[in-house]
Amino acid sequence: MKKFNNLIVLGPLLYAIHHFEEHIIFNFIEWKLKYFNHSAAALSTEAILSILVCVLVVFALLHLVKDNRASAYVILYVLFTIEVINAFFHIFFSFYFNDFSPGVITSVLVYLPANFLIVRAAFQEGYLKSSTEYGFIALLGTATFVLFEIYGPLVIVLSIFSSLLYFVWFNKRLAAEDQHT
Secondary structure (H helix, E strand, O other): OOHHHHHHOOHHHHHHHHHHHHHHHOOHHHHHHHHOOOHHHHOOHHHHHHHHHHHHHHHHHHHHHHOOHHHHHHHHHHHHHHHHHHHHHHHHHHHHOOOOOOOHHHHHHHHHHHHHHHHHHHHHOOOOOOHHHHHHHHHHHHHHHHHHHHHOOHHHHHHHHHHHHHHHHHHHHHHHHHHHO
8 A cells, every 4th residue: 555645635635624724713814914915815715725625636636647756746746835835834924923823733733744744655655766856846846835925826827837747748758767677
């Protein structure tokens, strides 16, 4: 049984739980508007929830179908962008502003532990070969998150398109390597 495959399907559920904390239990948008110019406000929180859950589902399913390093890299990138860097955002800015950021509870109790298990499984099952590989995924995820915060929803579209292009390219590269061995 592959733990990685089982764990990545939790991504959409984890996001929904986090979103519940941010927008049902607390009011994250009100908190965020106190400190930031909220570019993502162009879409409702329901729209963001729907889009990001769909993105997580689609890329998790892509990996479950293809089950290779290319699809694993893409789902790890998506999870880092949507969940891991978001967790660090909540934690950092709670301390920075000395003000509880709605979302910090699920960031600490749900996002970080679950994504730790996902990344550990990716290493154990050979989807990730080195810390450098995950470092690049983390760097791209961080850049995407920051760009989303600055420019808004257009970044989601560009990220999805770029992820699919990367998947096609890397998948072909893996197929070529398999033919030579």
